[in-house]
Amino acid sequence: MVQMCLVCLGVDNDVIQQNVLQLPNPEKINNHLPPPDEETADDGDQSSQGYSDKNVRLTPSKPQAPVGEEKDLGDLCKYFVDIGGLRLLYNLAKSSSHSQLNEVSLYMLVVLAESKVYCQQILSTAEFFGDICTILSDEESSVNLKRMCISMILVLVSNNKTGQNLARESKCIDTLLLLFSKISNVVLVSGSTNPEYQLWSSVCSALGACATNPQNEENQKLCSSAFPQAIEWLHDSLQHEIVRPICCMIGPIVANSRFAQDYFASIGGLEILADILSHLVNGLQERSLDFRLAMVVMETLDMCIIENSESIRHLENHSIISSLMSLLSCGNLEAEDKLSIVLTIGRLTEDCEANQYELLKSHGLSLMDQILEESQDDKLQKAARFVLQNCRHISKIAMMFVIWQWW
Structure with missing residues (x-):
């Protein structure tokens, strides 16, 4: 089964033969399959929510199986885990000398962890997070391999407090913060087609996911260390490709966290966001307004002031109400x-x-x-x-x- 999946994903057959261990033969596999009438518990789908930017997620979209086949697919996935398929993919992901095989193995692990909660739970170990951190820290790791590791982190921390804690304890968050801050300005302004920019954008999503859904106060405090660099970039550029990922990171970090809200306000973050929103709204008469970006900025501001009267007072002299009234006056607004x-x-x-x-x-x-x-x-x-x-x-x-x- 693993060999077939790897071939379908484009891995060279010689590489597969050199690296993939021998699985049980088909006859033994068929003998262990559950009978057609046997009921097997279904582990529901693992969804990824929150501020993760869908455009930077590397996780593949799941095909929708007909209702009659869902149970069979669940049984097949469980059997794949039972015969050691998950462990095999894990070993390939961390030990192969072929970067392509590492990437594809991680890709398959992402699919399994996103599809089934029990796969996510099995992979949520200190050892696995440590291996991901090692790959991310290795200067020789390819950009694509690092992006796949970040995609793995996103799946493992979503709706999973254990995964969030392991991301912190394994130093994965520290590594993500380093990757966030060391990106060059040349890469940032190069746009979404640059693989290194895509890596940075994925890092923003991963930091946000580590901080919330569920809320993790320790991670929020740790991730707040990214604020000074984020504010510097927001101050220097109104470029869509810079503002959106940063806002999608800031929102979850400050959500319901008085510490993060106050720190963000103390270093001028609220004023920067208010000025960006004002600039976008004032462009209504001069150019077409990027309404979606303005909404992202507004929603980030909103997360910064919830149940925080001190933060609200920071915005008194920045015409924030006038900006919001201009947004509200835009034609054809959706109810939401x-x-x-x-x-x-x-x-x-x-x-x-x-x-x-x-x-x-x-x-x-x-x-x-x-x-x-x-x-x-x-x-x-x-x-x-x-x-x-x-x-x-x-x-x-x-x-x-x-x-x-x-x-």
Whole structure:
């Protein structure tokens, strides 16, 4: 089975013969297959969530099997593990002198770990993470091999606290942080076609995955050491290929972490993100707005201020409300995007009179009223009411001022 998979993936047959151990012959394999009527427990699919950028993930998309074949595929996968297939791939991934075979073996391990939770659990060992760290640290490892190792880390830490802890204890996170910081500016500006840029982008995704889903406070503190370099790059460039991966890394690291939020704010991170958002929004009249990038920046800002009034005060003098109102005024907004913007406005205006006043000047209260009248979305209506509730005091003051002027 392994030989066939390797051939299908393009590995040279001579390389396979030199490196792959002999598996049981087909007759013995067939004798051990479960009978057709025997029920076998299905280990559900292992999903990868959070801020991982799908464009930089190397993990392959899984083919959708017909419903009647799902059990057979699950049995086959379990049998492959039982006869030592997982161990064989593991040995090939770390010991072969052929880089191509290392890459393909890791690729197959990624597929198995992403498809079945029990494969992920089997591979979540200190030994395996240590081997991945060794490959990543080796200057002679190819870029593709390193990217495959990062893809392996992404799969092993997703929805897996044990994997996250092992990534830290094995120094994998330290190695990822080093790879993140040592990328050259020439590579960063070269764009997404450069393999080294793709490696860096994958590193951003892996750092974010190590920090959240589930939340891992120790990893969040460790990954926060990437903030100074990230802020320097954000300060120097508004390039899409730089801003998006960095934001996709920052978001999970600061999520629900007061330590990471405060550290990011203390070194000027909030101001940088606010300025980037303002620049994107101000380009509405000058050029086509990259709306998706603006939403990514806004959502990252939102993660930085949740339940953190001190961080909100950092943004009082950066016209953040005006930027969000411009976003909210874009035509043909999807309901999900509109809800995300209104919720962020709600968090910024809660217990912050400066932001409430800016919302009033930006005609935001009338827009919230319009949402209540026109929207059929219960969540969006609830978010608009939250904003209006935050601003009820300043609304009364504004009304009294209007009446006084009239008199």
